[in-house]
Amino acid sequence: MAIVLALFMISSVNVCAKELINGIDANFPPFAYVDKAGNPGGFDIDAVNWIAKKMGFTVKHQPLDWDGIIPNLVAKKIDFIASGMSITPDRQKVVNFSMPYWEIKQVFVAKKDSDLTVDQVLTGKKRLGVQRGTSEAEWLKDNAVKKGWNFELIYYDSAPMAVEDVLNGRISAAAMDDAPAEDAAAKKPVKLLGTFGMHVENFGYAVRKQDTELLDTLNKGLKMLMADPYWNELVKKYFKK
Amino acid sequence: MFDTLSAILEALPYLLEGALVTIGIVIGAMGIGLIIGIHMAVGQVYGNRVVRWAVGIYVWFFRGVPVLVLLFLFYFGLFALIGLNLSAFAASTLVLGMTTAAYQSQIFRGAILSLPRGQFQAARALGMSDFKAIISIILPQALRFSIPGWSNEYSIILKDSALAFVLGTSEIMARSHFVASRTYHHLPLYITAGCLYFILTWLGVRALLKLEEKVRIPGYAH
Numbered sequence: 001m002a003i004v005l006a007l008f009m010i011s012s013v014n015v016c017a018k019e020l021i022n023g024i025d026a027n028f029p030p031f032a033y034v035d036k037a038g039n040p041g042g043f044d045i046d047a048v049n050w051i052a053k054k055m056g057f058t059v060k061h062q063p064l065d066w067d068g069i070i071p072n073l074v075a076k077k078i079d080f081i082a083s084g085m086s087i088t089p090d091r092q093k094v095v096n097f098s099m100p101y102w103e104i105k106q107v108f109v110a111k112k113d114s115d116l117t118v119d120q121v122l123t124g125k126k127r128l129g130v131q132r133g134t135s136e137a138e139w140l141k142d143n144a145v146k147k148g149w150n151f152e153l154i155y156y157d158s159a160p161m162a163v164e165d166v167l168n169g170r171i172s173a174a175a176m177d178d179a180p181a182e183d184a185a186a187k188k189p190v191k192l193l194g195t196f197g198m199h200v201e202n203f204g205y206a207v208r209k210q211d212t213e214l215l216d217t218l219n220k221g222l223k224m225l226m227a228d229p230y231w232n233e234l235v236k237k238y239f240k241k
Numbered sequence: 242m243f244d245t246l247s248a249i250l251e252a253l254p255y256l257l258e259g260a261l262v263t264i265g266i267v268i269g270a271m272g273i274g275l276i277i278g279i280h281m282a283v284g285q286v287y288g289n290r291v292v293r294w295a296v297g298i299y300v301w302f303f304r305g306v307p308v309l310v311l312l313f314l315f316y317f318g319l320f321a322l323i324g325l326n327l328s329a330f331a332a333s334t335l336v337l338g339m340t341t342a343a344y345q346s347q348i349f350r351g352a353i354l355s356l357p358r359g360q361f362q363a364a365r366a367l368g369m370s371d372f373k374a375i376i377s378i379i380l381p382q383a384l385r386f387s388i389p390g391w392s393n394e395y396s397i398i399l400k401d402s403a404l405a406f407v408l409g410t411s412e413i414m415a416r417s418h419f420v421a422s423r424t425y426h427h428l429p430l431y432i433t434a435g436c437l438y439f440i441l442t443w444l445g446v447r448a449l450l451k452l453e454e455k456v457r458i459p460g461y462a463h
Binding site: 023026027028029033034035036037038062063064065067068071072075077157158160161163164184187188 | 251252254255258313316317321329406407408409411415416418419420421422423424425427
């Protein structure tokens with residue numbers, strides 16, 4: 001019982017005044033993942049670390065379940081989300097976003113030797129995988145009705161899980177952001193089929209509505225970073241094209 | 242093959258760290274459940290109507306609502322509402338503890354009811370108070386009988402602890418998932434996670450079996 005109490009006490013005094021917590025989806029390489037040593041790594045993590053140093057705050061990166069990441073932000077368990085989050089009108093109702101820092105296209109991923117086309121996936125009664133709680137999942141569901149597409153959406157915890165099931169042959173294709181799709185194609189025998197008509201999206205950092213000061217800080221830091229040579233280094237490091 | 246093996250070996254220290262988190266949750270939750278559970282069992286068997294009713298409601302609630310829902314409900318709702326700012330680890334431990342308390346109370350209640358009624362009456366006839374009879378006569382026997390059921394509950398909570406990740410506690414399962422996402426070795430990593438759970442279950446159940454033998458009253462067992 002004493003051990004339990006001690007654990008409670010240690011864990012309840014974790015909020016230092018100056019340390020901000022960045023919530024990440026560690027299943028989202030190359031933007032956010034857990035590296036070989038078990039530490040958070042990725043494009044967004046390096047970018048935020050640079051910004052934190054310039055703007056004078058310390059930051060901790062906390063891996064969280066993507067489904068619960070906005071509730072965690074609202075409940076003040078974390079202070080912001082810098083983890084490849086698309087800026088969408090629905091999310092903007094609940095949180096504020098920083099300036100956009102990365103443009104993302106949505107693509108289909110299929111087996112390397114597959115001869116499927118994007119149209120066949122949309123209208124050929126295929127099973128299509130997608131990560132639950134993402135903007136592409138919402139868009140595909142809404143537009144399937146409007147445009148008469150007849151694929152069956154299969155929901156996954158993460159994009160890599162959907163890729164895994166493409167390889168298992170359980171689904172014909174998976175929809176995801178182009179960057180993690182490239183990451184998958186570099187590691188597994190899958191290929192990108194191309195975009196499927198979804199509008200281009202932008203990634204931004206999310207903060208609570210009332211935290212305007214933090215939003216200013218992050219925006220300033222982002223602007224500095226994107227004007228700095230380090231930004232291109234980061235792009236080169238994480239996106240090999 | 243070699244690729245897979247090296248990915249697992251590389252990830253092992255990270256996963257073992259996760260096993261410590263899992264062990265922390267399970268020990269904490271089982272401890273909380275033990276303490277609350279014993280009280281509730283005694284209350285449900287010997288308490289007055291109000292106590293029996295209150296315990297009954299508690300047990301129905303925690304047995305009736307899925308653990309996943311309870312975790313969200315308490316972490317984002319109730320704990321926040323009463324100003325209790327618990328970490329994800331503390332919150333998952335507490336919620337799992339309160340849940341297992343409901344199940345454990347029924348293990349203990351069953352054990353108490355399995356004792357012959359005459360024992361309590363005999364203790365009272367010898368001049369013991371109700372409290373003394375329960376502490377010195379009933380519970381020492383009932384708790385011994387509870388060990389098999391309790392070890393069953395341990396193995397269930399151990400695996401339920403994987404749900405803690407919905408709150409952001411990086412235990413075995415969450416960590417396996419992270420590594421799989423980076424390396425695309427999903428199946429081997431889930432097999433590794435399965436082995437870790439198996440080992441933890443085996444160790445715990447084995448230890449409880451030893452305890453059961455150790456505290457057995459000579460000539461009293463079947």
